Amino acid sequence: MAFRIKKWFSQGFFLSLILRESLFAVNCFRNKAKFLNKGNILSLMKQYMVDIDLPDTITEEFMTLIPQQREQVNKLMLEGKINSYTLSMDRTKLWIILSAKSDGDVFRLLATFPMRRFMDAKIVELAFHNTITTAFPQISLN
Numbered sequence: 001m002a003f004r005i006k007k008w009f010s011q012g013f014f015l016s017l018i019l020r021e022s023l024f025a026v027n028c029f030r031n032k033a034k035f036l037n038k039g040n041i042l043s044l045m046k047q048y049m050v051d052i053d054l055p056d057t058i059t060e061e062f063m064t065l066i067p068q069q070r071e072q073v074n075k076l077m078l079e080g081k082i083n084s085y086t087l088s089m090d091r092t093k094l095w096i097i098l099s100a101k102s103d104g105d106v107f108r109l110l111a112t113f114p115m116r117r118f119m120d121a122k123i124v125e126l127a128f129h130n131t132i133t134t135a136f137p138q139i140s141l142n
Contacts, residue, residue, distance in 0.1 A: 047083070047097060047126040047129045049095060050096040050110065050123050052120065083099060
């Protein structure tokens with residue numbers, strides 16, 4: 001087993017299958033920790049859930065905005081502003097958990113989304129939001 005793990009490391013198999021999938025999550029976690037530790041900002045931040053209805057009919061204009069939307073969301077995740085971003089299987093609902101100082105900050109953040117014209121959003125302040133962070137799998141050397 002140890003030889004097989006060593007072989008995976010040498011071939012980059014472990015890196016490509018596991019680290020590649022969790023690298024973005026790890027970077028988000030690190031950047032969020034840096035962001036929250038600046039000037040005791042942790043005590044000032046509140047968490048919000050944004051419940052978004054998307055259009056039932058997908059237009060060409062909507063489709064062209066998807067790459068820009070994903071880029072903006074990834075940027076906000078790396079900055080520690082978005083904690084999670086979830087799309088329903090039928091692609092008509094979107095849920096976002098984010099950290100902000102006020103409702104106004106949430107509205108300003110949503111205004112940066114390229115798809116904002118297609119979104120009908122409901123914002124709810126959360127008492128708490130618990131998650132398990134993405135972790136590296138445990139490796140047994142036996």
